[in-house]
Amino acid sequence: MKRIAILGSTGSIGTQAxxxxxxxxxRLKATVLTCNSRVDVLRRQIDxxxxxxxxxxxxxxxxxxxxEYPNINIFYGPEGIREAIxxxxxxxxxxxxxxxxxxxPTFEAxxxxxxxxxLANKESLVTAGRIVMKAAEESGVPIIxxxxxxxxxxxxxxxxxxNSIRRLILTASGGPFRTFSRERLESVGIDDALIxxxxxxxxxxxxxxxxxxxxxxxxxxxxxxxxxxxxxxEVVIHPQSIVHSLVEFGDGAIMAQLGxxxxxxxxxxxxSGPKRWTTDVRSLxxxxxxxxxxxxxxxxxxxxxxxxxxxxxESEATGRxxxxxxxxxxxxxxxRLFLEGKIQFVDILDTLEYLIDGHEPxxxxxxxxxxxxxxxxxxxxxxxxxx
Amino acid sequence: MKRIAILGSTGSIGTQAxxxxxxxxxRLKATVLTCNSRVDVLRRQIDxxxxxxxxxxxxxxxxxxxxEYPNINIFYGPEGIREAIxxxxxxxxxxxxxxxxxxxPTFEAxxxxxxxxxLANKESLVTAGRIVMKAAEESGVPIIxxxxxxxxxxxxxxxxxxNSIRRLILTASGGPFRTFSRERLESVGIDDALIxxxxxxxxxxxxxxxxxxxxxxxxxxxxxxxxxxxxxxEVVIHPQSIVHSLVEFGDGAIMAQLGxxxxxxxxxxxxSGPKRWTTDVRSLxxxxxxxxxxxxxxxxxxxxxxxxxxxxxESEATGRxxxxxxxxxxxxxxxRLFLEGKIQFVDILDTLEYLIDGHEPxxxxxxxxxxxxxxxxxxxxxxxxxx
Numbered sequence: 001m002k003r004i005a006i007l008g009s010t011g012s013i014g015t016q017a018x019x020x021x022x023x024x025x026x027r028l029k030a031t032v033l034t035c036n037s038r039v040d041v042l043r044r045q046i047d048x049x050x051x052x053x054x055x056x057x058x059x060x061x062x063x064x065x066x067x068e069y070p071n072i073n074i075f076y077g078p079e080g081i082r083e084a085i086x087x088x089x090x091x092x093x094x095x096x097x098x099x100x101x102x103x104x105p106t107f108e109a110x111x112x113x114x115x116x117x118x119l120a121n122k123e124s125l126v127t128a129g130r131i132v133m134k135a136a137e138e139s140g141v142p143i144i145x146x147x148x149x150x151x152x153x154x155x156x157x158x159x160x161x162x163n164s165i166r167r168l169i170l171t172a173s174g175g176p177f178r179t180f181s182r183e184r185l186e187s188v189g190i191d192d193a194l195i196x197x198x199x200x201x202x203x204x205x206x207x208x209x210x211x212x213x214x215x216x217x218x219x220x221x222x223x224x225x226x227x228x229x230x231x232x233x234e235v236v237i238h239p240q241s242i243v244h245s246l247v248e249f250g251d252g253a254i255m256a257q258l259g260x261x262x263x264x265x266x267x268x269x270x271x272s273g274p275k276r277w278t279t280d281v282r283s284l285x286x287x288x289x290x291x292x293x294x295x296x297x298x299x300x301x302x303x304x305x306x307x308x309x310x311x312x313x314e315s316e317a318t319g320r321x322x323x324x325x326x327x328x329x330x331x332x333x334x335x336r337l338f339l340e341g342k343i344q345f346v347d348i349l350d351t352l353e354y355l356i357d358g359h360e361p362x363x364x365x366x367x368x369x370x371x372x373x374x375x376x377x378x379x380x381x382x383x384x385x386x387x
Numbered sequence: 388m389k390r391i392a393i394l395g396s397t398g399s400i401g402t403q404a405x406x407x408x409x410x411x412x413x414r415l416k417a418t419v420l421t422c423n424s425r426v427d428v429l430r431r432q433i434d435x436x437x438x439x440x441x442x443x444x445x446x447x448x449x450x451x452x453x454x455e456y457p458n459i460n461i462f463y464g465p466e467g468i469r470e471a472i473x474x475x476x477x478x479x480x481x482x483x484x485x486x487x488x489x490x491x492p493t494f495e496a497x498x499x500x501x502x503x504x505x506l507a508n509k510e511s512l513v514t515a516g517r518i519v520m521k522a523a524e525e526s527g528v529p530i531i532x533x534x535x536x537x538x539x540x541x542x543x544x545x546x547x548x549x550n551s552i553r554r555l556i557l558t559a560s561g562g563p564f565r566t567f568s569r570e571r572l573e574s575v576g577i578d579d580a581l582i583x584x585x586x587x588x589x590x591x592x593x594x595x596x597x598x599x600x601x602x603x604x605x606x607x608x609x610x611x612x613x614x615x616x617x618x619x620x621e622v623v624i625h626p627q628s629i630v631h632s633l634v635e636f637g638d639g640a641i642m643a644q645l646g647x648x649x650x651x652x653x654x655x656x657x658x659s660g661p662k663r664w665t666t667d668v669r670s671l672x673x674x675x676x677x678x679x680x681x682x683x684x685x686x687x688x689x690x691x692x693x694x695x696x697x698x699x700x701e702s703e704a705t706g707r708x709x710x711x712x713x714x715x716x717x718x719x720x721x722x723r724l725f726l727e728g729k730i731q732f733v734d735i736l737d738t739l740e741y742l743i744d745g746h747e748p749x750x751x752x753x754x755x756x757x758x759x760x761x762x763x764x765x766x767x768x769x770x771x772x773x774x
Binding site for chain 2: 155156157158159161166248249250252253254256259264265269272275277279281284290291
């Protein structure tokens with residue numbers, strides 16, 4: 001029986017992870033659930049999964065839950081997640097928190113040791129890949145990616161030697177605006193951007209998918225997860241989202257992972273790997289599909305990807321990682337402003353390019369330096385938009 | 388340094404295997420080379436690779452080689468291959484003999500033990516899968532498949548649990564007559580059938596590719612190699628021969644192995660696996676390819692595949708394997724007769740169906756029973772064609 005802590009249990013990945021746990025009652029048990037503010041959803045999860053501890057954002061919510069569930073340990077506030085994980089034995093910590101708020105909990109889980117981190121929080125690797133991977137190596141904590149593309153690469157690498165990688169090939173659906181010109185993108189609204197052709201995801205990630213910044217971040221994650229140079233990581237557009245990613249090895253063989261787009265597969269693999277447990281994900285009918293097609297990223301998509309290559313080449317050449325943090329934090333701020341209706345869709349990428357153009361990279365080696373760079377990038381973003 | 392014995396070194400796979408050995412001079416050494424009759428080619432291979440022992444078919448050739456190469460041990464005749472393998476230490480025996488003549492040497496290598504069998508000879512598993520796999524398990528000899536499709540499946544299974552297989556999906560190019568009707572097939576000549584769209588192979592296998600009997604035999608091989616039921620093995624037509632085969636697991640994930648059609652990849656993997664060594668096989672450009680397409684087997688192709696399913700279902704239900712031997716041996720005889728211009732292309736499949744329809748399955752549990760069934764099937768084939 002694996003004991004699972006789900007950080008961000010009320011979000012898209014968190015709720016799907018609980019479905020995987022519900023499908024494997026003899027193998028998995030949810031021992032810790034945490035959320036920031038969606039306490040009503042959490043309450044239903046507590047009723048169904050009976051965790052041993054929960055953590056929430058606000059003290060008032062914690063107090064209320066404490067009265068309702070006297071047998072469950074309730075934690076709250078900035079230290080709440082760490083306290084909940086410390087309180088209860090866990091074999092796997094699934095970090096499904098959205099945004100840079102997930103960074104601290106990843107570090108805490110890695111530093112605790114004696115467990116596996118299943119990582120759905122992109123920012124942990126995007127902003128702190130170098131130090132997270134170093135800490136994980138030191139504490140012997142395996143980091144298992146939970147997003148579709150990196151789980152695909154992880155599965156392609158299973159049974160292979162990472163030293164024989166020739167190329168990592170990330171697939172990208174291209175999002176809803178794959179074929180849009182700059183002119184058409186200028187009139188794109190929030191609702192247009194929140195429709196993803198293949199995946200149902202949270203709002204932030206859906207917008208990142210529309211700008212292709214999600215793929216830019218996946219390039220950055222790939223670099224840290226697999227220790228590859230940015231120059232060995234490619235992106236191909238695959239609008240069907242059936243081939244989830246590929247690895248080409250030095251012998252010329254390519255391993256690919258395919259299937260219907262369903263997060264239950266990478267979530268289940270994060271818990272079961274290298275074994276596989278039965279899911280209800282239906283079989284892929286290649287004959288009915290007729291073909292799997294690929295195309296190159298559009299000019300607009302290439303702009304997003306190039307931002308990732310620029311900051312990574314800089315990081316590889318100088319060891320200074322602040323560029324990736326600026327990219328991530330400015331983007332997070334810009335997506336928030338776009339979702340609040342305060343900026344246009346095209347402002348996201350235009351502002352990111354402006355900020356990266358003007359950024360002087362510095363070395364960051366601690367969490368507090370990362371968080372400080374994050375704050376400065378957000379301020380610079382707001383300042384830019386105010387002018 | 389791995390010491391390699393190549394049985395059938397002058398054939399298509401044998402010569403390509405020597406190229407792989409030549410590309411890895413610090414890792415591989417050819418210690419044994421064998422051929423039946425192409426002694427001139429063998430002589431050039433001896434000059435280049437300096438094996439410790441060779442075996443040939445005829446005593447006269449052996450005597451001549453013995454005079455030319457006094458420092459190399461020369462064997463010949465039915466026992467020659469076994470004697471050569473016994474004479475020299477080998478880590479890997481690559482059996483690249485074409486036809487049922489490869490069966491004995493596979494057994495001899497498996498029974499010798501302490502080595503790995505890299506199997507390019509299809510007949511070893513097609514006619515004797517049950518007993519070869521049992522003997523390999525008992526002697527602890529790994530059997531590594533060397534054809535493109537089974538190496539692909541082998542690579543897809545690396546790092547995975549065979550118990551979690553949902554389906555094996557063999558791809559088939561469909562051969563040169565993929566879109567031909569029965570009527571068009573009736574006028575097909577030898578030269579038409581010897582043109583394969585994607586692979587350069589020996590004559591026998593190229594004809595099997597045109598009749599799709601090669602794929603029927605691969606279904607049979609897959610059953611024994613991976614212990615799957617015939618009902619879990621599917622065939623899809625993939626005319627590009629880029630996706631070499633796929634495995635779907637119980638969690639809904641499919642692993643696929645892709646690449647330019649080049650036997651150097653499966654040969655190299657048979658020597659290096661689970662590691663991978665660098666080859667000169669060029670990178671696959673998915674964007675230039677634009678799409679990977681799939682279709683269902685034609686009615687004529689389905690006839691060939693159904694023969695495999697029929698004999699395997701019979702074998703699964705009754706434990707009597709003679710049907711697979713009849714299918715293999717009659718086909719080998721029919722292809723020979725077709726290549727000699729004595730029968731028409733369509734006679735191959737028509738005769739196979741006739742023979743399988745009339746075959747009463749029996750249990751076969753020894754090599755001599757297999758060889759006897761083989762002889763009877765050949766006689767029955769010739770008898771049928773004489774009437």
